[in-house]
Amino acid sequence: MNLKEIKGSYDVIVSLGSACNPAMELKRLNLRTFSGPLDWSVSLSLSDVNRLLKNKFNNFMELENMQLTDGAFAFANDGVGVQSYLIEDTHYNIISVHDFPIIPHQHWSATYTSYKEKLTNRINRFIEKITTSESVLFIRWAATYEQSLELQAILEQIVKGNFNILILCPEEGFKDVSEINWGIDKVCAVKVPRLPNDLETWNYVLEGITLSSRKQ
Template sequence: MSLENIKGSYDAIFSLGDLCLTSIQLEKNNLRPFSGPLDWMASPSLKDVSRLLQNRFSGFMELPNLAVRGYGAVDNFLVIDEAYNIVSNHDFATDKNTLSHLATYPEVKEKFNRRIRRFLEKMNTSQRVLFIRTEGTFEEILELELILSGIVKNDFRILLVNHSSVNGIIEKNWPLKRVCAIELPNDNIWNNDRYWKMILSEVSLNI
């Protein structure tokens, strides 16, 4: 699938990690009216993300699975969900929590529950959904496509953005029905706004 096939309107667009990058770019391009379950999280393993989706988020961010690993983003603790290897950098403020006690856990968990409920509802009611993931192999994205096929009721597309030693936007000709895989320059992944704007310029939301 080419970038041409990504164009068009969607009822929902979700980031599937692996960093905050996708959420930031969706926000900059006015394509993020609400938060998804993996927004502002670090999810380095796409296989773990696929497992999370296959499990319909069962056990995600449950307190027994959480471990505080130190300090993360400004004024927040770095907390990892060890069941899925997904990291929170922005949810547990240092002025309300400690390294040994996550006092705000109940409200943080309810926030994730709301996002999960919305995500699963959109999977059932949307006519067309776009998922965007940064970093993944052919085998990993093939597994993701298969799992999403069992979750999404109607049509969906996956945009995979890998970063490598390239100049500009490079489209990969992967033989996958619902996946467009591209490469972007890896010299400064946080400074590729012009490429993301080109990629998303003809993508819109039905809102």
């Protein structure tokens, strides 16, 4: 698929990572209708996300598989600066970056129960949306041809309606947006600058993509 073919209206548009930027840009452009289970995490390899989807999120972010990683992440919550722990799910190699606030004299797992409840709700909503909607667009920052081919095959088994996949492939030093002809059904891949928060890139790639009127 090319960019022209992927333009159009979708019942739901969701992010598959690799970090927060796809979800943030969808929200900025009023294309995001709910918070998904991968929106506020880092998944460096689409292969891990593929495995997660294939397993229907089974054992995702279970406490026995989670560990504190080096560093912390600062973000604004209602205008207030908040720092959070970086917590990795070692089973799926996916890192939570927003969900475990640093609270003095408390272990990072002190807020796990409320986090897991929130995550379960996000997973259930995600599955419900992609299995009941007539049209779905999945967006992923950074993936290979092989990973995208695998993703397409997995989604064929999950999604009941029509779906497309938009892959943004960042390249260091590249300054334009160029389509990549992978020849994978339902997959549009574009080479973009390695600037995940570049508004010009996102505006260009997402131009002409809308939410269907019945979902707005």
